[in-house]
Amino acid sequence: xxxxxxxxxxxxxxxxxxxxxxxxxxxxxxxxxxxxxxxxxxxxxxxxxxxxxxxxxxxxxxxxxxxxxxxxxxxxxxxxxxxxxxxxxxxxxxxxxxxxxxxxxxxxxx
Amino acid sequence: xxxxxxxxxxxxxxxxxxxxxxxxxxxxxxxxxxxxxxxxxxxxxxxxxxxxxxxxxxxxxxxxxxxxxxxxxxxxxxxxxxxxxxxxxxxxxxxxxxxxxxxxxxxxxxxxx
Numbered sequence: 001x002x003x004x005x006x007x008x009x010x011x012x013x014x015x016x017x018x019x020x021x022x023x024x025x026x027x028x029x030x031x032x033x034x035x036x037x038x039x040x041x042x043x044x045x046x047x048x049x050x051x052x053x054x055x056x057x058x059x060x061x062x063x064x065x066x067x068x069x070x071x072x073x074x075x076x077x078x079x080x081x082x083x084x085x086x087x088x089x090x091x092x093x094x095x096x097x098x099x100x101x102x103x104x105x106x107x108x109x110x
Numbered sequence: 111x112x113x114x115x116x117x118x119x120x121x122x123x124x125x126x127x128x129x130x131x132x133x134x135x136x137x138x139x140x141x142x143x144x145x146x147x148x149x150x151x152x153x154x155x156x157x158x159x160x161x162x163x164x165x166x167x168x169x170x171x172x173x174x175x176x177x178x179x180x181x182x183x184x185x186x187x188x189x190x191x192x193x194x195x196x197x198x199x200x201x202x203x204x205x206x207x208x209x210x211x212x213x214x215x216x217x218x219x220x221x222x223x
Contacts, residue, residue, distance in 0.1 A: 031210040042114075042201050042214035043153070050210065088153070092210055097143065097155040097166055098203075 004101035006089060012107040016078055021104040023089030024071045030092040032072050034063055037086045037103075046074075079108045112137065114204050114215035115184075122221045123192045131187040131218045135204030142185045143212060144177060147199040159185060192222045 005024045013019055023032070031050045035043035047056050049065035049072060056063045060083075062075040076083055086105050090098040115134040123129050135142050144156040158166040159179035170177065174192075179185040189196055199219050203212040 033211065035214075040217075040219075042116075042203075042216045045211055045213060048211050090153075095166065096141065096158050096205075097169070098145075098153075098212060099155070100145075100153040102152045 004099055006101035006104050010105050015108055015110050018077050020073055020075045021087055022073050023101055027093050029069050030094050032091045034074055035088045043088055081108045081110050084108050114202055114213055116202050116215035116218050120219050124223055126191050129189040129192050129220055131200050133185040133202030136213055139204035139206050141205045142179050143203040144187050145201045194222050197222045
């Protein structure tokens with residue numbers, strides 16, 4: 001059974017600060033997705049990474065996939081209150097089903 | 111292009127009743143997945159279907175749960191004789207063939223009283 005660990009579990013920072021959250025696995029990902037989930041809603045796909053060492057940018061969000069494809073990070077620059085939410089990483093391990101991490105609950109304080 | 115649609119958004123059932131959850135995938139998506147999110151827990155895979163075929167049901171409880179994705183119409187997740195432990199948010203996701211990305215619907219929140 002593959003396990004995804006996300007850290008930190010909770011993060012509360014001031015508006016304008018930078019932050020990084022992490023996703024780690026003991027197994028190699030075929031692909032990895034990052035999602036954001038608001039209360040009462042479904043996860044919204046932010047990005048998919050497939051290639052080891054890959055870096056993708058989405059406005060103030062930077063996603064990095066580890067060279068060995070066993071870890072990933074999400075960096076947010078100049079956080080805004082609208083970034084508040086639950087950030088989930090999810091990976092494929094050689095098949096179509098996604099294994100989800102437990103999430104990082106991010107709060108940005110105005 | 112409408113997103114993944116799920117209905118109902120909220121469903122209340124008494125113990126022993128049946129629950130039917132519906133999912134319409136995004137246009138052009140032939141792959142459907144069901145996930146369950148228990149209170150204070152992460153999303154867990156239940157079943158993966160293509161049109162008229164169950165591809166992977168390794169996450170489905172062996173009893174009372176079934177899923178289908180007919181040639182016409184939405185995918186259905188059916189829970190028979192519901193128990194309190196079935197109370198959860200059930201999410202459907204869809205993807206086009208050959209792609210990793212899965213797009214999620216808003217979920218159905220099932221409450222068993």
